[in-house]
Amino acid sequence: MKGKIHELDPEHRGQQLQLDEHTAPAIQAMIETLVADRDERGWRHDLKDLAMGLNVEAAEVLDIYTWKDTGEAPTAAEVAHTAEELADVLIYAFDMCAKLNLDPLKLMQAKQRINDSRHRGQKS
DSSP states (O other), X not given: OOSOOOOSOGXXXXXXXXXXXXXXXXXXXXXXXXXXXXXXXXXXXXXXXXXXXXXXXXXXXXXXXXXXXXXXXXXXXXXXXXXXXXXXHHHHHHXXXXXXXXXXXXXXXXXXXXXXXXXXXXXX
C-alpha cells in the first residue's frame, strides 16, 4: 500500500473515534438498524467481504460517470442512480464501522482536520 497512513486520533489511540455516548443519535440509529437487518438476514460478512462489497459499489458509482466529459452535468436519471449507489457505498461503510466500533462522523471529522492542515492555502 502506497502513501502515508495518518493516525486519526494519536493522542487517545483511537478511543475518541469509537461509537459511544457522543455518537450522533442519527448515526447510532442507522448503525443499529443496519446491524439488526444484517443479523435478521443471517449475514455474517467479515471485514474482507465488506471491503470488497464497498469497492464493488464504489465502482458502480464510477461506472455512471466513466464516459461523461469533465464538467458535463448528470441527467436526472444519473443523479437518481448515483444516489442509490452512494446509499449502497454508505451501507457497506457504516457496516464496516459497526464491526470496528468506529463512528463514521468522527472518522470524517478527524480526517478533515488532517486534510485541512496538509492543504491549508492550496487552491484547486
